[in-house]
Amino acid sequence: MNHSSEKEGLCAVPAIEYRNVYKRFDRTDGKSLRVRPCRKGGDKRKKQGEESCPDAEASAGASSAGALKEESGFYAVNNLSAEIRDGELITILGSSGCGKTTLLKMTNRLYEPDGGSILLFGEDIQKQDPVQLRRKMGYVIQQAGLFPHMTVEDNVSVIPRLLKWEPARCRDRVTELLELVGLEPDQYRSRYPSQLSGGQQQRVGLARALATKPGVMLLDEPFGAVDAITRLNLQNELLRIHRETGGTFLFVTHDIHEAFRLGNRVMIMNGGRLLQMDTPETIVRKPADPFVETLIRSAMEQEHFWNSSIAFDRGADK
Amino acid sequence: MIRFLTRHPEKIYIPLLEHIELVFLTLIISVAIAAVLTLICLRNESLSLWLQQLLGVVYSIPSLALFAILIPVTGLGRTTAVIALTAYNQYLLLRNFTTGLKEVDPAVTDAAKGIGMTWLQVLTKVQIPLARRALFAGIRLAVVSTIGIGTIAASINAGGLGTLLFDGLRTMNIARILWGSILSAGLAILTNALLRAAEERL
Numbered sequence: 288m289n290h291s292s293e294k295e296g297l298c299a300v301p302a303i304e305y306r307n308v309y310k311r312f313d314r315t316d317g318k319s320l321r322v323r324p325c326r327k328g329g330d331k332r333k334k335q336g337e338e339s340c341p342d343a344e345a346s347a348g349a350s351s352a353g354a355l356k357e358e359s360g361f362y363a364v365n366n367l368s369a370e371i372r373d374g375e376l377i378t379i380l381g382s383s384g385c386g387k388t389t390l391l392k393m394t395n396r397l398y399e400p401d402g403g404s405i406l407l408f409g410e411d412i413q414k415q416d417p418v419q420l421r422r423k424m425g426y427v428i429q430q431a432g433l434f435p436h437m438t439v440e441d442n443v444s445v446i447p448r449l450l451k452w453e454p455a456r457c458r459d460r461v462t463e464l465l466e467l468v469g470l471e472p473d474q475y476r477s478r479y480p481s482q483l484s485g486g487q488q489q490r491v492g493l494a495r496a497l498a499t500k501p502g503v504m505l506l507d508e509p510f511g512a513v514d515a516i517t518r519l520n521l522q523n524e525l526l527r528i529h530r531e532t533g534g535t536f537l538f539v540t541h542d543i544h545e546a547f548r549l550g551n552r553v554m555i556m557n558g559g560r561l562l563q564m565d566t567p568e569t570i571v572r573k574p575a576d577p578f579v580e581t582l583i584r585s586a587m588e589q590e591h592f593w594n595s596s597i598a599f600d601r602g603a604d605k
Numbered sequence: 606m607i608r609f610l611t612r613h614p615e616k617i618y619i620p621l622l623e624h625i626e627l628v629f630l631t632l633i634i635s636v637a638i639a640a641v642l643t644l645i646c647l648r649n650e651s652l653s654l655w656l657q658q659l660l661g662v663v664y665s666i667p668s669l670a671l672f673a674i675l676i677p678v679t680g681l682g683r684t685t686a687v688i689a690l691t692a693y694n695q696y697l698l699l700r701n702f703t704t705g706l707k708e709v710d711p712a713v714t715d716a717a718k719g720i721g722m723t724w725l726q727v728l729t730k731v732q733i734p735l736a737r738r739a740l741f742a743g744i745r746l747a748v749v750s751t752i753g754i755g756t757i758a759a760s761i762n763a764g765g766l767g768t769l770l771f772d773g774l775r776t777m778n779i780a781r782i783l784w785g786s787i788l789s790a791g792l793a794i795l796t797n798a799l800l801r802a803a804e805e806r807l
């Protein structure tokens with residue numbers, strides 16, 4: 288599939304749209320300063336009248352803005368705009384600390400942006416109830432985050448149960464989901480997370496996130512902590528699940544091979560900024576930024592080494 | 606000693622029952638208050654620090670002094686004792702409750718929030734079940750401490766095993782002194798052991 292020639296935004300409403308999104312963190316105490324640059328009023332903790340819009344700062348090139356960043360914080364996500372179409376599998380690639388997790392957490396409102404807006408099927412997520420919003424989105428994280436005191440069955444059916452589904456329906460859904468993620472239901476449903484391998488835990492995490500058939504899946508380095516062979520299997524399963532469920536997937540990774548293999552488009556981030564967002568082919572052919580170019584070149588050099596020595600891919604795990 | 610028991614059994618079991626009652630009453634009120642304070646502290650970091658410090662100061666006040674401070678306000682008797690004992694417990698309970706809940710793996714609570722649990726659901730379905738041992742340990746410490754400090758409550762007419770001790774000391778009645786100390790120490794040790802065993806099974 289080649290999406291690169293399509294003009295974005297012409298047809299349907301994007302599944303997710305980021306409009307000039309900012310997130311600032313305080314370097315010292317690790318908390319957001321809660322400066323909401325683009326919204327008027329309601330700011331409880333104003334810092335000596337410094338809450339001007341970063342857009343304005345950037346366009347005016349105000350020197351005070353630079354000084355401000357030094358003193359009080361930095362932008363983990365910096366003026367990021369992007370459109371994601373319904374049904375896409377987008378990978379977000381960038382080295383550790385470049386703001387990938389922050390971007391994902393703003394998408395399901397675990398973090399609130401300090402500027403800009405995020406739209407889900409054309410509706411501002413800021414105007415929606417966070418809990419309802421999150422139930423429309425699946426969320427999978429690296430450590431799986433399974434509930435250690437619950438069985439696989441209970442982990443997977445936790446939200447359906449909170450939504451008061453009939454027990455029989457919960458059970459059927461669990462069976463369906465475990466089959467979908469490649470776990471033999473009767474063998475695994477009554478196990479506890481501690482009785483599973485890392486890869487199996489990730490599968491359960493995936494099943495749990497898919498429980499209520501969310502239209503959007505947010506995956507934060509879900510395969511970051513599993514070994515290379517398991518990861519390859521999981522990647523294939525993910526592609527299959529994406530095909531079968533037809534949802535919009537946002538997949539964060541720091542592994543360039545994973546990003547280019549899975550994504551129909553790849554978002555490349557560095558220092559909180561979006562450098563390039565395009566199909567893997569286009570990015571390789573026309574890197575839009577020196578950083579992207581270096582990234583591609585280093586990946587190719589590694590590839591070359593593997594091609595010329597041993598014939599299997601070990602991934603570029605850091 | 607045995608003769609004292611056979612002749613005046615009510616002089617032993619009544620203080621013992623009083624003592625247990627005092628501990629129970631204090632425990633129920635303390636846990637209820639600590640639960641509310643914990644919820645507040647979890648949502649407000651700076652208030653939490655401030656409150657912990659304040660409770661630390663209260664905890665360091667010697668018990669006789671705290672009773673003495675309260676007497677002008679609430680008079681002699683059990684009410685005053687329960688108030689003072691509850692105040693001491695808040696330090697132990699709040700510390701154990703907040704640290705226990707905060708020690709739950711943030712990846713797990715993040716995931717719980719991220720898949721769409723409300724904060725109350727995260728608390729009741731995830732944080733409390735996972736922190737149950739720390740929560741229970743806090744309660745155990747509070748109970749044992751209440752049993753101990755509770756003996757001093759006899760000095761303000763609140764009854765309990767302290768009456769045996771104080772009466773015994775005043776009249777130099779060895780049997781009373783012994784029964785008072787054995788029962789209060791025994792009660793504390795036994796309760797601690799039982800609660801610890803229960804904690805292990807959690």
Ligand SMILES: Nc1ncnc2c1ncn2[C@@H]1O[C@H](COP(=O)(O)OP(=O)(O)O)[C@@H](O)[C@H]1O
Binds near residue numbers: 318381382385387
């Ligand atoms: N809660 C937080 N408080 C303070 N700084 C944070 C917080 N979360 C992330 N950061 C900082 O923001 C930057 C981006 O973090 P993150 O989005 O987690 O990066 P990534 O997921 O790409 O590794 C990092 O420098 C990180 O230290």
Ligand SMILES: [Mg+2]
Binds near residue numbers: 384387388389507
């Ligand atoms: Mg991350």
